[in-house]
Amino acid sequence: GAVVSQHPSRVICKSGTSVKIECRSLDFQATTMFWYRQFPKQSLMLMATSNEGSKATYEQGVEKDKFLINHASLTLSTLTVTSAHPEDSSFYICSATRDGGRTQETQYFGPGTRLLVL
Amino acid sequence: RKEVEQDPGPFNVPEGATVAFNCTYSNSASQSFFWYRQDCRKEPKLLMSVYSSGNEDGRFTAQLNRASQYISLLIRDSKLSDSATYLCVVVSGGSNYKLTFGKGTLLTVNP
Numbered sequence: 368g369a370v371v372s373q374h375p376s377r378v379i380c381k382s383g384t385s386v387k388i389e390c391r392s393l394d395f396q397a398t399t400m401f402w403y404r405q406f407p408k409q410s411l412m413l414m415a416t417s418n419e420g421s422k423a424t425y426e427q428g429v430e431k432d433k434f435l436i437n438h439a440s441l442t443l444s445t446l447t448v449t450s451a452h453p454e455d456s457s458f459y460i461c462s463a464t465r466d467g468g469r470t471q472e473t474q475y476f477g478p479g480t481r482l483l484v485l
Numbered sequence: 486r487k488e489v490e491q492d493p494g495p496f497n498v499p500e501g502a503t504v505a506f507n508c509t510y511s512n513s514a515s516q517s518f519f520w521y522r523q524d525c526r527k528e529p530k531l532l533m534s535v536y537s538s539g540n541e542d543g544r545f546t547a548q549l550n551r552a553s554q555y556i557s558l559l560i561r562d563s564k565l566s567d568s569a570t571y572l573c574v575v576v577s578g579g580s581n582y583k584l585t586f587g588k589g590t591l592l593t594v595n596p
Contacts (some may be wrong), residue, residue: 399582407509410587410588411529411586413585416582462503480525481526
């Protein structure tokens with residue numbers, strides 16, 4: 368199946384710093400990538416949809432100035448959590464589709480990044 | 486009503502048991518449906534797609550009832566390795582393509 372990687376797998380940072388998470392599709396070109404967040408014992412919540420070469424579409428309640436998304440190439444999307452605070456501590460997971468959803472294909476998930484803000 | 490609602494669980498069953506998970510969704514225009522499994526502290530992995538005609542893969546059977554907006558997953562002869570959280574996923578399509586996840590149901594299969 369399709370492979371999606373994320374880096375780093377876990378990060379611990381001080382409150383107020385910015386953290387960048389990378390998501391790469393390793394064996395296919397992903398026109399669309401998605402960023403999710405999952406708090407303990409909760410479901411995955413979509414944060415934003417990232418299309419290569421255009422601005423990301425954010426879900427309601429997600430601050431675009433705090434969660435910066437850059438999808439500069441067909442194989443790489445980055446999520447930057449700016450001025451991170453303890454409440455941003457979560458499991459961040461990216462996913463990608465090969466066709467942007469045109470054929471209703473499912474998504475391939477990265478292994479996730481566990482963020483802990485102290 | 487939540488977009489995707491699942492049995493709250495958790496389910497604790499002995500090896501060899503049959504266990505069923507239920508899921509309902511609110512958006513009647515939803516186009517695709519899946520079951521994922523998520524192991525502790527890992528990313529979700531696709532288990533199977535769900536169709537109105539039913540879909541069977543070994544010990545796993547998934548079913549969709551569009552009229553009732555209801556999705557099910559049946560696991561027969563459960564194994565220890567089936568222990569995980571099972572996530573019901575509904576896809577909306579068109580210009581607003583996205584996956585919506587249920588909260589998941591934790592299954593523990595005991596020896």
